[in-house]
Amino acid sequence: MNRPLESVKVLVVEDEPILGRAISTGLADHGYDCILANSAKEAAALAQSDSFPIILIDLALDDDSGLGVLRCIRESNENASILLLTPLEFRAERVMGIESGADDFVIKPFTMRELLARVEVSLVRSKSRPSSYIEVGPLAIDLTARRAVRDGKQIALTPTEFRILELLMRNQSKVVTRRMLCEFLWNPEWEGVTNVIEVHINRLRAKIEDQTTANLIHTVRGSGYCLRWAAAEVEVA
Structure with missing residues (x-):
């Protein structure tokens, strides 16, 4: 089993103490930096305060639905790979979990070798996803947090201004027409005047x-x- 080239943070959401410690220890032995959350409330707080490339969630939590935790965590962790730990009989819940944003699932009981293999595959998949962070010169935007900064200082933008900036940055060094901006902001059948774009x-x-x-x-x-x-050259988008 390959070790990650650098320590990767893993959030383990498991309220069974023995199983939670076993998972955390097994992953740590293979180079992962594990944080164990023993409840849905603790998991939500940790996911809000830190970034985890890999998150394991037990669907059968005592204090809340594992699906509820999944949806909450997915909202603030768009790029994380989320794996569900599920009992064999949770067939409907597994389907709902995938539909709610989970990337994969592992059926209990499982071996540490199987879990490690699933984690490694999910990590590779997550690294191939498009980045939610775009930079052009001193300007950067975070698509997940809907935040723009220049030279490290945050810029207060309206939702419309942010979307215009997003389209321009996605097409950096290419011409974005007024029609493209109107259709991106409003709808593909936009028939209004484009002068409003100049104001924005x-x-x-x-x-x-x-x-x-x-x-x-x-x-x-x-x-x-x-x-x-x-001095970047201009291309036609």
Whole structure:
């Protein structure tokens, strides 16, 4: 069994003390950094305060539904790989778990070797997911937290401004037309005027650009806008 190249944090949500300790010890012996939560409430608090690439959740928790914990954790941990630990008879719950955002499940009783294999596969899958963090020069956005920063300082954006910035950053160095922006913001059948986009762009520029450095958002006459840093070439999106 391969060890992770660097210590990976794993949140284990298990209210059976003996099983919880056994899982945590087994994973720790293979290089994982395990945190054990003995209740749904503790698990939710830990997931809110820290980042865990791998989360194991027992569906049969005493103080709350494992599905409830799963949904709560998934909302704040979009990129985590979540594995469910389920009794054999929990067939319907396993299906609901996958539909609620779980990535895989392990049926009890299981061996440590099987659990390790599932964890390793989930870790590989999670690393291949698109990042929720985008950077262009001094500007960065966190798509999960809906947060934008420039040079480490948070920028207060309206939901519309954030979505415009998201589309421009996803297409950095490419031209994004006014029509594309309207359809992204509202709907594919948008038939309204596009002048409203200019108002939002001007407000966005005022918030993200620094007068002492080069502009980030560039107007492409007759087409739309392009977000680029320094001397990057412009491509057509």
